[in-house]
Amino acid sequence: MCRRIFAVLEDRQKADPENENSITTEELGNLVGLKKRATQNHLSNLFQRGRLDADRRTPIPGIPTVAQPQLPGAVEWARRVIESDPVFAPDPTCAKCLVALAGFGWRGQIAPAELAAAAGVSVRSIERHRPHLVEWDYIRFRIVPVPDEGTGKFKGGRKPSRFELMSGFYARPLTDEERALVPGRAAQIIDRVRWYVGVSPEERFNAETAVGFVLRAGWPEEAILKALDASEDRHAFNPNGYLHKLLGKLRGQRYLIPAQESFTGEGYRRLAECSVCRNTTWTTAPASHRVLCGGGVCLEAGSEHDTRDVRPLHRSA
Ligand SMILES: [Zn+2]
Ligand SMILES: [Zn+2]
Ligand SMILES: [Zn+2]
Known part of the structure; x- marks a missing residue:
């Protein structure tokens, strides 16, 4: 039946390439002897298999998966x-x-x-x-x-x-458990902003506090670092003013999750347990993946492949 519907649409496309007189689902159903609901199902099926365009009316020639x-x-x-x-x-x-x-x-x-x-x-x-x-x-x-x-x-x-x-x-705002980690994460972010130098301890504290607001709203590290031009070797005449100006673009906004992140599960930050030391850690790996607190290694145990020359890393509590 899909085939017959497809053939009807193909004929129509030849006769009316601009699709000026779009056919309704009911009319199409009548032509092939189907009820509206059944016709809809076939159209949907054809679309999912890439044989019809998103309008459910325009046939896509050839084997569609080859196109992209x-x-x-x-x-x-x-x-x-x-x-x-x-x-x-x-x-x-x-x-x-x-x-x-x-x-x-x-x-x-x-x-x-x-x-x-x-x-x-x-x-x-x-x-x-x-x-x-x-x-x-x-x-x-x-x-x-x-x-x-x-x-x-x-x-x-x-x-x-x-x-x-x-x-x-x-992104949802952080939970209480996740909020507890914000000060540490904020400090790490500020550490990585290369142009943020020559500031007083108080200014630095205020910068971390400001980053903390954005983290609590659900922004991931990568997005904040990107907004802060973190890797740029620029010379900021007024690093504080510049930092707060850039952060101001994020404050009060929520983080819109990119489609790729939501689709593949990669890049979406979540809290997970290190599979070796059981410490809580942030990861971007999909839920099915093994998580290690140091990314590729467990920071407590050192390298899991070759531990002979690796001294365990101790994190300051
Ligand atoms: Zn069908
Ligand atoms: Zn529109
Ligand atoms: Zn670990």
């Missing part, structure tokens, strides 16, 4: 979103854009014209629907800061932007 072999994860995630989000589903253009964008990866850089071509919609449609995707927290765009040849003018709309697929979910 490099990034099945992102496309699979996008399809799941469309299947499972009841608010999202009725907007076929947004659905097309999301699946097309996912074909470029979890993150990347794309111009509206490229996305339009990939999604099979007009650039104007992209411009109209892009804000929907942002509003639903499925995408974050950042305009690529490339000056326009000579003129220096910059019009955001049709220029390439960096994008990242987002899960639509925000």
Whole structure:
């Protein structure tokens, strides 16, 4: 039956390539002798197998998995979103854009014209629907800061932007147990901000306190370090002012979990027990993985592979 529905849609596409007179599920059902619900099931099945586009009407030629072999994860995630989000589903253009964008990866850089071509919609449609995707927290765009040849003018709309697929979910604030670890984590973060030097102990304490607020709101280390340009060897004339300015962008905000993080389970920080010493530690490994308090090693036991030359590391309590 899937085959017959697919054939009907193929014929229609030939007759009406722009899909100006979209067929309803009921009409389609009538043509193949099925009730609406059964037709819906077949359409959904065809879509999940990648034979139909997200609008459930446009046949995808050939074997669809070949089209995007490099990034099945992102496309699979996008399809799941469309299947499972009841608010999202009725907007076929947004659905097309999301699946097309996912074909470029979890993150990347794309111009509206490229996305339009990939999604099979007009650039104007992209411009109209892009804000929907942002509003639903499925995408974050950042305009690529490339000056326009000579003129220096910059019009955001049709220029390439960096994008990242987002899960639509925000990190929860920390629990009491997790909050107990915040001062230590905050100190470690400040340690890693290379330009934050030449400050008084009091200023440093205030900086840690400010980072602590952001950690308690659920922001992971990596995101905070990134926001702080931690690895940059810049010279800050006023390190405190600069630090608080950068942190100010995060304070009062929640951490929107990237789609890749939510989909693969990697990168999502959680508390776990070291499988050797049983100390509580932070990990980004998926739940099924063995956790060690030092990442690749147990800090109490040293290397688990070759312990002959490894002195146990003692952490100051
Ligand atoms: Zn079927
Ligand atoms: Zn839309
Ligand atoms: Zn350990």
